Amino acid sequence: MPSIIQDHTMIRQLSEDFIQLADRSQDAIYQFDIESQTFSFFNSQFFSLYAIEEHGKNILSPKSVLLRIHPDDREKVEHARAVSLQPDNRGGDIEYRLLKNDGSILVMHDRWTVVRDHAGQPVSIEGFIRDITWRKQADKEFERSIRNALIGCYIIQNAKLRFVNPEFIRITGYSEEELIGSDPLSIVQQAYREEVRANAIDMLKSKRLFPYEFCITDKKGHTKWILETSTSIQYKGKRAGLCYFMDISQGKKAELERLAKEKLLSILELAGAVGHELNNPLQVVLTCTEKLAPDADEPTRQSRLYQLLKNNVQRLATIIHKFQNITQYATKEYVNGKKILDIEASSSSKDDYGGSGEPPS
Missing domain, CATH: 1.10.287 (Helix Hairpins)
Structure with a gap:
């Protein structure tokens, strides 16, 4: 009997320690029971962000959470949840805007795991929600600065162009719609492609310190000499490459x-x-x-x-x-x-x- 009491005491102590740890977290942590449609666990950060006042009391419920989400984002959030509950899916993640009581808007990144029983049926959802407003603002400021740059700039992610500034568009002659999502090597002349790829990788890995030169063919079919540098950055929360792209044809x-x-x-x-x-x-x-x-x-x-x-x-x-x-x-x-x-x-x-x-x- 003493050992059982001791085990219960230890479990209770661990639970209390976990709750205190969760409450100290800057992330909102929650566990949602699917059968009862209630939050079986949540930390203080989650409660402060998603509870609403009803009859003089702060109430946390699926309804309050939905009301906190920006109206334009609610449909995509519900769709992402539904997709994650489908068979063989283990979880999901999504970004959305959250409405605060003072009228300000936060950008949240919600990532969750679906807990299933032995039959594979979803039992609960456990998630962490992080405020990424500062990162979104930083991304916007960063984009604004390179958009106004006097030399060509572009961001490459997963071997595709994700951002191009007006000067890059002017040099290449292609529109933003034609460039976004395309392979940046497609405008590089064939004779230079392997060399450009190797130089860019070396520069991203800090193995190369000096800019590299190559030729591109613009939309009108003209050959232009380019001087380029590359550096590794984080863009929209993922690893990317920022390249500065200068037309040196006249030189x-x-x-x-x-x-x-x-x-x-x-x-x-x-x-x-x-x-x-x-x-x-x-x-x-x-x-x-x-x-x-x-x-x-x-x-x-x-x-x-x-x-x-x-x-x-x-x-x-x-x-x-x-x-x-x-x-x-x-x-x-x-x-x-x-x-x-x-x-x-x-x-x-x-x-x-x-x-x-x-x-x-």
Whole structure:
């Protein structure tokens, strides 16, 4: 007998400790008995939020709970409860607005478990309700700040676009309706997709610290260079990625033009050096070639060799002259997919020798 009394005392003490613990919780905790349609357990937070005053007393009932829920949200709450009671469902969760006595509105997240008997019939509902008003306000402030950002911003969650700001819409050319719910990689050019995916993941994991560049195709089919960074955030209570998306096409164009100018300058310097170093020896070769001209009665074979030499020396003079008149950088295809300088296209020398392009003999 003493042991039984002792066990009951211990159970009662544990129950009291649990009630005190539940009452100290900032969450509203409840247990609803389905058969009796009454709350078999609730903590002080639940009572303060969902009880209503009737005849001078605070009353807690399914009716009072329903009246506390915003009228526009009541139908979806009842539907979520009904779905969770269907066979094989273990519980549910939903967000809704709660009306307070002073007229203010809170946003609540209700998550519950359905307790079933051995036959699988629902017996009770046990739940925790958390006030997420501050989080919703923070989300709105956050969205407002990135919506007004001067660079493109978007939020990705479960590999889909969940938020895009006006600048992102302007850069891509797509509407918000076309973008929300789509794969962000769909606008990235195929050649860059795997690289972008890897860079974004590395940045989200803090393995990469620097922005990455890639090309997209906007709605009009234009190619644009993008500079992007990614960071991990919580959005609407779930993990997400926030990406800053900047159009650097103009800067990229200027960079390519600068590189082209640097190439041209290098070619001009090289061409000037080649022309200078080869021109003087060439003049000697030309002079000597003239002095080696065969007599009229020389054998025909020697005359042909002399003429071949003279023609190729003149051709060499023409090429050197074109080197000295290079004004732009142009290339042409060569063997094995390589490219070489297109001297003809790069040179402005055409009619320096009476339209023939050849130096005088």
